[in-house]
Amino acid sequence: MSAVEPTGQPAANTVVRPAAGGDLLVRSSGVTKRFGGLVAVNNVDFNIPRGSIVSLIGPNGAGKTTFFNMITGFYTPTSGEIEFDGHPIVMKRRNKMRSLRPHEVAGLGIGRTFQNIRLFGTMTALDNVRLGANVHLKSRWWDAALRTPGMLREEAENRESSMDLLRLVNLEDRAHAWARSLPYGDQRRLEIARALATKPKLLLLDEPTAGMNASETRDMTTFIRRLRSELDLTVLLIEHDMRVVMGISDRVTVLDYGTVIAEGTPTEVRRNPKVIEAYLGRGAADT
Amino acid sequence: MTTLVVKDEDPYGHGIGGWLSHVGAVLFGIPDTYRRELRLHRPRTIALTIMTVILVTYPILNSMFLASFSRTVFPLPLPDDTTVTFMMIFGIMAIGLNIVAGFAGLLDLGYVAFYAIGAYTAAFLASPHWGSISIVFLANVPQGFPGIHLPFWIIVPIAILIAGTFGALLGAPTLRLRGDYLAIVTLGFGEIVPVVFRNLADVTFNFSLGPLTLAVEHVNLTGGPLGINPIDAPYLPFANVIFNASAGYAPVYLGMFLLVFAILFARNLERSRIGRAWMAIREDELAAEMMGVNTLRTKLLAFALGASFAGIAGSLQASYLGATTSDFFQFSTSILVLIMVILGGIGNIWGVLLGAVALTYVDKTFLPYVGQQLQQIAPSFPNPAQFNFLFFGLILVAMMRFRPEGFLPNRQRAAELAAHTQADVEAKVDQIVAVDSQAETEAAIDADPSIVLDNTGPPPGQDETGPDARSPETTDEEREL
Numbered sequence: 190m191s192a193v194e195p196t197g198q199p200a201a202n203t204v205v206r207p208a209a210g211g212d213l214l215v216r217s218s219g220v221t222k223r224f225g226g227l228v229a230v231n232n233v234d235f236n237i238p239r240g241s242i243v244s245l246i247g248p249n250g251a252g253k254t255t256f257f258n259m260i261t262g263f264y265t266p267t268s269g270e271i272e273f274d275g276h277p278i279v280m281k282r283r284n285k286m287r288s289l290r291p292h293e294v295a296g297l298g299i300g301r302t303f304q305n306i307r308l309f310g311t312m313t314a315l316d317n318v319r320l321g322a323n324v325h326l327k328s329r330w331w332d333a334a335l336r337t338p339g340m341l342r343e344e345a346e347n348r349e350s351s352m353d354l355l356r357l358v359n360l361e362d363r364a365h366a367w368a369r370s371l372p373y374g375d376q377r378r379l380e381i382a383r384a385l386a387t388k389p390k391l392l393l394l395d396e397p398t399a400g401m402n403a404s405e406t407r408d409m410t411t412f413i414r415r416l417r418s419e420l421d422l423t424v425l426l427i428e429h430d431m432r433v434v435m436g437i438s439d440r441v442t443v444l445d446y447g448t449v450i451a452e453g454t455p456t457e458v459r460r461n462p463k464v465i466e467a468y469l470g471r472g473a474a475d476t
Numbered sequence: 477m478t479t480l481v482v483k484d485e486d487p488y489g490h491g492i493g494g495w496l497s498h499v500g501a502v503l504f505g506i507p508d509t510y511r512r513e514l515r516l517h518r519p520r521t522i523a524l525t526i527m528t529v530i531l532v533t534y535p536i537l538n539s540m541f542l543a544s545f546s547r548t549v550f551p552l553p554l555p556d557d558t559t560v561t562f563m564m565i566f567g568i569m570a571i572g573l574n575i576v577a578g579f580a581g582l583l584d585l586g587y588v589a590f591y592a593i594g595a596y597t598a599a600f601l602a603s604p605h606w607g608s609i610s611i612v613f614l615a616n617v618p619q620g621f622p623g624i625h626l627p628f629w630i631i632v633p634i635a636i637l638i639a640g641t642f643g644a645l646l647g648a649p650t651l652r653l654r655g656d657y658l659a660i661v662t663l664g665f666g667e668i669v670p671v672v673f674r675n676l677a678d679v680t681f682n683f684s685l686g687p688l689t690l691a692v693e694h695v696n697l698t699g700g701p702l703g704i705n706p707i708d709a710p711y712l713p714f715a716n717v718i719f720n721a722s723a724g725y726a727p728v729y730l731g732m733f734l735l736v737f738a739i740l741f742a743r744n745l746e747r748s749r750i751g752r753a754w755m756a757i758r759e760d761e762l763a764a765e766m767m768g769v770n771t772l773r774t775k776l777l778a779f780a781l782g783a784s785f786a787g788i789a790g791s792l793q794a795s796y797l798g799a800t801t802s803d804f805f806q807f808s809t810s811i812l813v814l815i816m817v818i819l820g821g822i823g824n825i826w827g828v829l830l831g832a833v834a835l836t837y838v839d840k841t842f843l844p845y846v847g848q849q850l851q852q853i854a855p856s857f858p859n860p861a862q863f864n865f866l867f868f869g870l871i872l873v874a875m876m877r878f879r880p881e882g883f884l885p886n887r888q889r890a891a892e893l894a895a896h897t898q899a900d901v902e903a904k905v906d907q908i909v910a911v912d913s914q915a916e917t918e919a920a921i922d923a924d925p926s927i928v929l930d931n932t933g934p935p936p937g938q939d940e941t942g943p944d945a946r947s948p949e950t951t952d953e954e955r956e957l
Contacts, residue, residue: 261766295768307763309756311888319749320756324768326749330777333748334741338494340748345488347749367891387768 214239214391214423215260220269222255222447229255231447232269237391237425242417244426244434247444248467253427254304256444257393260425261301262294273297274390296324300389302380304396304427310369314360314379317368318351321386354382358412374405378412385416391423392416398430406430410437435459443467532732535560535725552842557725559840561796563833564731565789568738570816570832571825572785575742577814578823578886579751580778581758582651583659585810586666589646590639590783592805594790596673597635599704599800601626616711616718628710628719631791632734639787640780647779651772654761666810673698674802703801710795720798727796734788735829742825745781754778755888808865812839815868819875821882823889830883838871839864 215237222230230252237243245253258264260271262278265288271278276297279288289297300321309317326347332340355361358378363371368379377397384392397413398406410433416422428434434441434455441458443451445467451458458464489497513521530537535557555563569591576584599605602615604623612618615625626634650661677700683690698704709720710730719727745751753774756764765771794800812835820831847859860867875882881890 263766290770291765292768292770295766301766303763303766307760309759309763311759311891312752312755316752316755320752320764320769321767323749323753328749330745330750330781333750334744335495336498336744338488338490338498341498342488344748383767 212239213237215271215273215425217260217271218269220256220259220271221267222252222259222264223267228447230259230266230444233444233447233449235442235449237423238440239390239423240417240421241439242413242424242426242437244428244438244441245444246428246431246434246441247450251444252447253444254395255447257301257395257425257427259288260294261299261393262289262291264288273299292324295387295389298388298390299393300384300387300391301393302377302384302395302397304399306373306376306380308368308376308380308383311367313365314355314368314371315348315351315364317379317383318354318386319347321383322347322351322388324387351386354385355379357385358382373400374408377401377409381412381416385420389422391425393425393427395427396429397426398428398433406433409433413437535728539725553845555837555841557728558721559836560725560728561731562793562840563836564728564735565793565796566813566816566832566836567735567829568731568789568792569786569813570820570828571735571738571742572782572789573813573817574782574822574825574828575745575754575785576778576782577817578828578889579746579754579758580775581754582775582778583655584662584779584782585659585807585814586646586662586664586669587782587786587813588805588807588810589666589669590643590786591790591793591809592669592673592802593639593642593783594635594787594792595794595800595804596698596704596790597638597787598628598631598791598794599699599707600624601631601634602628602708602795603704603706605699605704614713615708616713617708625708627713628708628791628795631795632788635787635791636784637787639790640784643780643783644776646783647776651775651779663807663810666807670802670805673805674701677701699801701801701803703799703803705799707794707798707800709798710792719796721796730796731792734792738785738788739825739829742785746825750774750777759892811865812868815872819871819882821884821886821889823886824882824884827882827884827886834883835868838867843867 213236215235217236218234220230220233220235221228233252233256235245235256245256247253255264259266260273260278265286266279268286269279273294274297278294278297279286281287309320312320326343328337328340328343331337352361352364355364358381360371360375360379360382363375368376371379381392381394381397394413398409401409413424413426414437417424426434426438438455440453441451441455442449443458443461443464445463450463450467451461453461488494510521538554538557538560569587572590573584573587576582576587601624603625604621606624607622609624610620610622612621612625614627614630616627617625646662646665650658653661676697679695679697680693681691709718709723710727711718717723717726719730721727746754753764753769756767756769757771757774761771793804813832816831816835817828818831819835820829821827843861843864847861850857850860
């Protein structure tokens with residue numbers, strides 16, 4: 190640990206800015222995360238309107254995943270505020286920043302997928318989805334040990350709704366296959382089904398089309414749009430495939446070196462010289 | 477969509493009545509299930525039936541005539557009642573440790589501590605140890621007899637509670653540790669508990685808090701190195717059966733009875749949301765936490781429930797032997813139970829049971845028999861029964877070489893073991909596949925001029941480790957993400 194924290198940044202603004210209009214599901218202001226001397230995310234204000242698809246893009250190491258991890262309670266921000274659906278995810282207690290634990294955040298209604306697929310490989314596809322619903326199951330260990338009527342009913346309902354989710358992602362005939370025996374694209378969809386089982390209001394997708402070919406990418410894009418319209422979801426994407434980002438996002442936020450360099454509709458962001466510079470270098474922006 | 481079908485009538489019922497009718501339905505359904513099994517898997521069902529009948533009637537057959545055949549007709553000695561009773565005791569322990577180590581994947585090297593706690597619970601509650609008071613309740617001793625005497629049937633639930641509480645107490649501060657560190661802490665706990673029992677023979681302390689003063693002088697709490705005896709044997713009123721070491725096959729059936737409950741409980745837990753959460757934690761703790769599993773509480777539950785099984789085993793052992801001393805609860809017993817679990821098939825209830833039966837047989841019947849035979853042939857040769865752990869070690873090495881997943885493996889655990897050798901290959905294949913599809917996507921984008929910003933991201937599947945990897949604050953676990 191470095192003994193002295195760099196104090197180059199002014200104290201983060203801790204006042205939540207009024208909503209820019211519309212109903213905000215996530216509001217965050219002045220979010221900063223330092224790892225030792227390195228500022229991974231620097232004073233970011235970032236809001237997600239309810240029912241929208243928002244993308245977070247930026248070059249490698251721009252702090253996208255770090256920001257993701259702060260929303261899910263995995264990292265505690267060095268300073269700043271994050272609020273989800275009216276519940277603070279980060280709070281200051283006894284002068285120390287504290288964050289809800291990831292399972293509490295999941296319980297509030299944030300489901301996520303991972304950049305590298307992290308399914309439970311030797312559990313069946315169905316059990317993977319059933320695990321996602323764990324946070325909403327009420328039965329306790331004594332119910333489980335005695336197989337009480339309530340527990341059996343809950344298990345049956347859980348099984349039924351998990352099968353519905355598998356049907357939604359077209360995996361119902363692979364329900365009893367091990368997750369890791371599924372093809373790559375199926376695993377990506379299974380991960381989404383597992384995230385949906387947590388009954389999220391906000392779905393965080395970390396590079397959902399990574400490693401997919403053009404037609405699989407198209408399918409995934411259609412699928413994400415369908416999710417939003419059918420399940421009333423709000424979606425936050427991290428994505429490198431610009432066709433996906435430009436195709437489905439309502440709003441795009443561009444991070445570079447931990448700060449927001451542009452924000453707006455896909456068309457606005459695409460024309461922004463700062464963005465072109467960050468991605469393609471100064472020369473590209475000038476021409 | 478994810479709408480639930482609302483059924484007109486509830487097939488599960490409610491409350492205790494619903495539970496009883498469910499249990500009744502399961503019990504009355506057994507003949508039907510059996511007939512169906514017989515029709516579908518005839519040879520397997522018949523073989524299992526014969527095996528079960530032999531196992532269940534074995535103690536009676538043994539006492540009737542098998543024992544006299546032993547060592548004359550059969551090439552190997554048959555286990556006697558004591559050995560079979562210990563098979564049941566170790567079976568309960570192995571099933572409990574399997575919850576901790578097999579289901580939840582937590583390495584517990586101090587499991588014997590909970591065994592000791594169970595045994596001393598029985599010793600405190602059913603012996604003349606507390607000679608200055610006399611509490612006799614439904615026990616097989618005359619009223620007014622010195623000491624606390626509760627019946628075994630009450631002691632078992634108390635032992636479950638106390639051992640489970642100690643499991644939770646040990647788990648609460650330590651389960652944040654992972655892997656090797658947890659193993660070391662549990663190892664320490666396993667060493668401390670017997671030492672505490674050995675040394676609390678002469679307690680003097682003075683504790684005062686305001687008006688409350690608690691002074692104790694030269695009180696023998698645990699009987700010291702001599703332990704506590706005699707402990708009341710389990711006793712079945714009306715039928716007038718005593719289950720102690722000289723009661724023949726009766727205690728075997730007591731052990732079997734408790735073992736059946738242990739199997740049922742463990743199996744039910746495995747097939748529930750808690751079992752799934754344990755499996756998920758074992759596979760990927762971080763992903764489980766992100767999916768809403770309270771990993772700390774779930775692991776604590778595994779620890780406490782596992783410990784309570786050892787509490788049952790401990791109280792049975794102490795009541796059966798009629799005495800307990802801290803010498804029974806060595807580190808080697810922890811290791812023995814762990815070997816049973818690994819040898820039988822970690823994660824599989826029937827596997828660990830087989831491991832418990834096999835190793836108890838080797839330990840208590842086979843090796844002493846070989847020793848006896850050797851003494852007759854070569855008296856100067858060391859007795860192999862004194863080197864039992866040498867043999868267990870050899871067995872373990874052989875198993876790890878030829879069948880690392882155990883006799884009756886759990887399918888998932890076997891796959892996880894195999895994954896360690898296959899992982900590299902699979903990872904490489906994935907990479908190649910990913911790179912191929914990436915190239916395809918890029919080609920498609922090149923053909924599509926409407927895209928201004930091209931792919932500038934990292935190769936798919938590669939982590940964004942940039943800031944995290946260099947940070948001294950980031951733990952290994954965080955870097956994985």
